[in-house]
Structure formats: C-alpha cells, structure tokens
Amino acid sequence: MDSLERERRELDTILRRPGERPDSSVRIDRRTFLHKSIVCGTAVGAASFGWFPLLNTLDVAYGAETFKFAWISDNHLYPKDVNTRFVEKAVRAVEEVQAMTPPADFLIHGGDIAQLGDPVEIALGSDILKEAKIRKVFIPGEHDWYLDMGATWRKHFGDPNWTFDHKGVRFIGLDTVSRAPDYWSATKMSPKERMGAMATLDGSIGGPWAGVGSDQLKWLNHTLSSWPKDRPVIVFSHNPLYEYYPPWNFWVRDWREVQEILRPYTNVTNVHGHTHQVLYNEIGKMRSIGMLATSWPWPYAPEGVPDLTKCMVRADPGDYFDGMGWARLTVTAAERVQNEYMMFGRKPQNVFGEALADSGCADNVNQELHPRIADRGWYSKD
Amino acid sequence: MTRRVLVIVGISVAVLLGVTLGTHRALAHKERHTPEQLKIFDEVFLEQVRIGDLLFHGDGETEKKMGVSLSKTGMACAMCHPFASDTHPYEFPKFQEQIEKFGTLRDMINWCIEKPQEGVRIDADSDAMKALEAYIYWANRGSRLDPGRH
Numbered sequence: 001m002d003s004l005e006r007e008r009r010e011l012d013t014i015l016r017r018p019g020e021r022p023d024s025s026v027r028i029d030r031r032t033f034l035h036k037s038i039v040c041g042t043a044v045g046a047a048s049f050g051w052f053p054l055l056n057t058l059d060v061a062y063g064a065e066t067f068k069f070a071w072i073s074d075n076h077l078y079p080k081d082v083n084t085r086f087v088e089k090a091v092r093a094v095e096e097v098q099a100m101t102p103p104a105d106f107l108i109h110g111g112d113i114a115q116l117g118d119p120v121e122i123a124l125g126s127d128i129l130k131e132a133k134i135r136k137v138f139i140p141g142e143h144d145w146y147l148d149m150g151a152t153w154r155k156h157f158g159d160p161n162w163t164f165d166h167k168g169v170r171f172i173g174l175d176t177v178s179r180a181p182d183y184w185s186a187t188k189m190s191p192k193e194r195m196g197a198m199a200t201l202d203g204s205i206g207g208p209w210a211g212v213g214s215d216q217l218k219w220l221n222h223t224l225s226s227w228p229k230d231r232p233v234i235v236f237s238h239n240p241l242y243e244y245y246p247p248w249n250f251w252v253r254d255w256r257e258v259q260e261i262l263r264p265y266t267n268v269t270n271v272h273g274h275t276h277q278v279l280y281n282e283i284g285k286m287r288s289i290g291m292l293a294t295s296w297p298w299p300y301a302p303e304g305v306p307d308l309t310k311c312m313v314r315a316d317p318g319d320y321f322d323g324m325g326w327a328r329l330t331v332t333a334a335e336r337v338q339n340e341y342m343m344f345g346r347k348p349q350n351v352f353g354e355a356l357a358d359s360g361c362a363d364n365v366n367q368e369l370h371p372r373i374a375d376r377g378w379y380s381k382d
Numbered sequence: 383m384t385r386r387v388l389v390i391v392g393i394s395v396a397v398l399l400g401v402t403l404g405t406h407r408a409l410a411h412k413e414r415h416t417p418e419q420l421k422i423f424d425e426v427f428l429e430q431v432r433i434g435d436l437l438f439h440g441d442g443e444t445e446k447k448m449g450v451s452l453s454k455t456g457m458a459c460a461m462c463h464p465f466a467s468d469t470h471p472y473e474f475p476k477f478q479e480q481i482e483k484f485g486t487l488r489d490m491i492n493w494c495i496e497k498p499q500e501g502v503r504i505d506a507d508s509d510a511m512k513a514l515e516a517y518i519y520w521a522n523r524g525s526r527l528d529p530g531r532h
Contacts, residue, residue, distance in 0.1 A: 078455075078456040082455065082456045083455045083456050083457070085455065115456065200439060200460065201460070201461075201464045202460060202464035202465045203439075247465075248464055296457075296461055296462050297462070298462075298464065299462075299463070299464070299467045299468040302465065302467055316480075317462065317480065317494070317497070317498055318480050318497060320498065357532055363468055364467070364468070365528075365531075366472060366473075366525050366526040366528050366531070367467065367468075367470070367472075367522065367525050368522065368523070368524035368525045368526075369465040369466065369467050369521060369522060369525075370465065370520070370521050370522075370523060370524075371465060372435050372439070372465070372521070373428065373431055373432055373435050373517075373520075374432045374435035374436050374439065374441075375435075
C-alpha cells in the first residue's frame, strides 16, 4: 500500500464513520435524491435527470431571508499584451455578476487573479473587478502570492483571512496558500523561480504547499467558538478542505485539524476554487463545492472524483469560453443554499456530462498517469 | 539431369543459404544485449522525454534551443494537461473532432499549438515533435490501448 492509499484510507476511517453525514436538518430534497439515484445508476434517476439540471444544489437548514452571492476565481491573468483571452473571460464574468437581478449581496473572489503574481497582473485584475459595484471580499491563490510573498495582493485586497456575519450565516475566508514549506531558500531561487515552481500545478518542487497552518487553525477555532453549533457556516478557501488529489494540491495538508475544528458544527459548506471544475463532496458534516475557473478547466484527478460529484461536460478546447465561468449561490429562506454553475455559453442542463462520451469523468477511461521527470533534478542545481 | 548440373545447383543453394543466414544474423542482433547497451537505450529515450517534458511545460530556453515557438499566449500544454492527462495518446489514430479528420497524436499536438496557444506549428517529424510525443507517451505509460475511442 503506498502512502497515498494509506492517507485515503485514513481519511475514510476518520471522517466517514458509519451514518455520519451532514446534520439531519439538512434536508434531502428531490434534486439531491435524484442526484444520488443517478450516482447509484437507478432507472428513476436516469429517467428524471433531464428535469433537474442543477444537481449540485445544496440544502442546509436555517431560518433567514433569501439572498444571493456570487463567486469568481482562477482568472490567471497575464498582462494584457500577452493574453487578451483571459482578460475577456474575466471581464465577462464580472459583467454577468454585475447584471444579476436582484443584485448579489456580495462577490467573493476566490484567488488566482494573476498567473505569475506580477503587480501588473494583479492591478489588471483589481481594475476588472472594480466594474462589479457590489461589496467584494477576497482570498488569495498561490499564483497571486509567491513572487513577492503576497505584498502586492495585500496592497490591493487586504488581509488574506477574515470573517463576517451576514443574514444569519457566518462567512469565513481562509488563506490556504501562503504557508508553503520553504522550498526556495536552500536552493537560492530567485522570486521568479519561486513563483514559476508554484505556478506549475503538476510540478514537484512546491511540494504540499496548500495548508491552513497552526496559527490560522487557532484563529478559525476562536472565530467559530462564539457561533452556535447548529447555525450555518460557509467557509471560502482557495483549495478544497479535504483530500481530493494531493499531487496537484487539490487538498490542504492539514485537513485532519481543519475537520477536527469543524466537526461540532452541523451546517458547514466549503466553497473552494483551484480545481477549475464541477466538484461536490461531503466529508463528515461538511459539504464542499468546487468552482469553475474563468481561465481554463483542469481535468478531473487521475484517480477519479468523489462519488457524489456529477461530472461536468467535456469542454471544447476550440472554444476558449467553454468549460469556464463563475457561480451564483443563493441562500434561501426555505433553508437552502443553492449553487448554480454559470458556465459561459451553456445552458444549465449542459453543464453536466450526461452521455458517457461527453462526461469529463469518462474522459479518463483507460488512462494511467505518471508524474513529471524534468523537475526532479532541480535540487542538484547550484 | 547430369551430374554437372546437380553440382551447380547444389553449390548455388549452399551459397544462397549462406548469404541469407549471414544477412539474417547481421540484422537480428542475435548477440545478447549488455546491461550497458540497455542503459544507453534507456538514456537516449529518457533524454527525449525530459526535453519533451520541458517543452510541454513551456520552458522558454528549450524552445529557443530547438528553434520552435509553441505559444504566444503564455499558455503551455501542461496548463490544461497536468501529468499529460487527457492527452489520450493511446486513443490515436482516430477521428479528431477539432480538426475534422482522421488524425494522429502529432496532428492534435499541432492543433493545440496553433489554436489555444497561438504558437507556430512544428514539422511532424521534427525533433521537438518527437520529444513531445516521447513525453506524452511516457507520462501515459501503462494506459490501455484503445485506438479510435472518442
């Protein structure tokens, strides 16, 4: 058994105890039921699927008024003269958020506004986001951080972690990117080299950089301690707060500690970026939704996706808007948090891959993958 | 048939057999490979994999050295294909929707260079193409052959 498999088993043993799932007050409505039916491959699910396209709808119980908020992330902007397509897509997402009726209460930007942390890129992103006139909150991505260790990002967007209460929900923004183990000092990397290593998703140099960190865990614990255990909590993070695929940092390395802190709270929803794909999971009592990017879609992890994920459609690489977009989340008075993937140019029913040949998951059939070779010798460099 | 004719036929067959066997021997590497030879074969291959890996990940120096320009958008192959995933080398040749023809992996590599990356297509038999192909196949080793699959 390799270490990854051991880790996986540990996650299952610790967090998927028999019968443990989000609070029973989290109602399973028809949509969720249908989703599960499809996962199980039953006829009723398959027959009814076409009527319920938004299967990643969540249902969390609490009493409050209806409101919406929007998520945009993973724009990966280069300077305008290098890549105008990424700019076009970020602009489109912001325009669509701004056009929401009724307007969103706020916009959360989930990180990776820049590709290489360049101040020009971050300023460009900041300018684009100014077109959304609603309240905005921000968390960083690794692409924003490792050129100048977050100095420019902080200048534009403030603290990387924060909390606020809004209409009965405690919102928490976490910084899951700034606490990478130091891979640059011993090898005397330049800031650009440090950033380059971090910007390579499938590289090995950055190692397990995604994490919450002991100081921020303490802060999270303290922040939650004043909040009733059965009240809704929505946690924003760039990386997912569970282990999905560590080689691409589709996780936080200290997921055990995070889950330990969140365990007493029965209505926790984690909304995260970084994975650039339709993704849904339930870990312990926490529900987790992955968001689309505006830049490019990542393939699903080679070892598969969480069982509860309804896979997104295979994007058409010839259409540089396809497979990308933003998200509109509604917290309703009828005790629901609904997530709608706003995939550019696609109707909601075409976000998910229904036919096997059109599913991003089926795309991986027969595939076995191996890590890179060319970055293994970096440490022997003078 | 006279005795003389029999002798000539016999000699001709012997000569032909000798030539054939000799040639066969020369082409078939009947000698065992030494560990050193196998190591060299491996090194030659892995060096191409390494070069392909660098090109695949947008290494500017390697592009310059090989005289190719694979991207003008800042995008690299690996940005959509980490670990060369979803490149599906084991599915080619097949009908490739994007290029609307029955094509090879090399055709699709050039499509990606020209379209998403807005780079300059490379010769199908160029060193850069062979290196990219080497990396993609190597990263997907162990995958099951399934030519024609969409």
